[in-house]
Amino acid sequence: MARYTGSSCRLCRREGQKLFLKGERCYSGKCAIEKRNYPPGQHGQNRRTKVTEYGLQLREKQKAKRFYGILEAQFHNYFEKAAKKKGLTGENLLTMLEARLDNVVFRMGFASSRKEARQLVTHNHFTVNGTKQNIPSYQVKAGDVVKVKEKSTSSPKFKEIREMQITTPAWITVDTDKLEGKVIALPRREEIDTPIAEHLIVELYSK
Numbered sequence: 001m002a003r004y005t006g007s008s009c010r011l012c013r014r015e016g017q018k019l020f021l022k023g024e025r026c027y028s029g030k031c032a033i034e035k036r037n038y039p040p041g042q043h044g045q046n047r048r049t050k051v052t053e054y055g056l057q058l059r060e061k062q063k064a065k066r067f068y069g070i071l072e073a074q075f076h077n078y079f080e081k082a083a084k085k086k087g088l089t090g091e092n093l094l095t096m097l098e099a100r101l102d103n104v105v106f107r108m109g110f111a112s113s114r115k116e117a118r119q120l121v122t123h124n125h126f127t128v129n130g131t132k133q134n135i136p137s138y139q140v141k142a143g144d145v146v147k148v149k150e151k152s153t154s155s156p157k158f159k160e161i162r163e164m165q166i167t168t169p170a171w172i173t174v175d176t177d178k179l180e181g182k183v184i185a186l187p188r189r190e191e192i193d194t195p196i197a198e199h200l201i202v203e204l205y206s207k
Helices: 008-015 023-027 053-068 072-084 089-098 101-107 114-122 156-162 198-205
Strands: 126-128 145-148 172-175 180-183
Touching: 053 072, 053 198, 072 089, 072 198, 089 101, 089 198, 101 114, 101 126, 101 145
Parallel strands: none
Antiparallel strands: 126 145, 145 180, 172 180
8 A cells, every 4th residue: 555654744844834644743842834834855945936826726636635644546536536426526525535434533533643543543443333444545424433443442542532532523423431433424514624725626637
């Protein structure tokens, strides 16, 4: 499985905003955006380029890919599927990205970042509706129950979650005592707080 192995902080600096790729570090003074808020590279501090319409569209696509930890081919496949669904393509795209199992685990508060959530899923720590599921891109559906496997509940990571006060989006409920969450419904656009201008992505792929 292909994946990005470079510096996560470098991606945030390239986009010029926090993508919250490293969990708690992103909320501390150690965040790269707080210390070096300019593009990476030798000429990052002195780079002055005029951003074209295409450039804006490209940056929005790159930002979306990096928020959800997806590479180009898979992201394009999501777009193709979103375009075939009823409704607005951009909103369909964001809903599909939010419905990824690794994102749902992150939204439920079982991981501090999507990257950590993806790792926990691939390491077989979760079940969906009682069945083991270790594919991060698995698409959850309304009514699905995501639960920490019984063998994993004794780990310090999940013991700590039982004592936490977790805030979740309206389309998800979580029971920290049982270490499980339920997808009430797939999110509507207004329930997705990821700062992405999806219409720019649609415009880019429509060229």
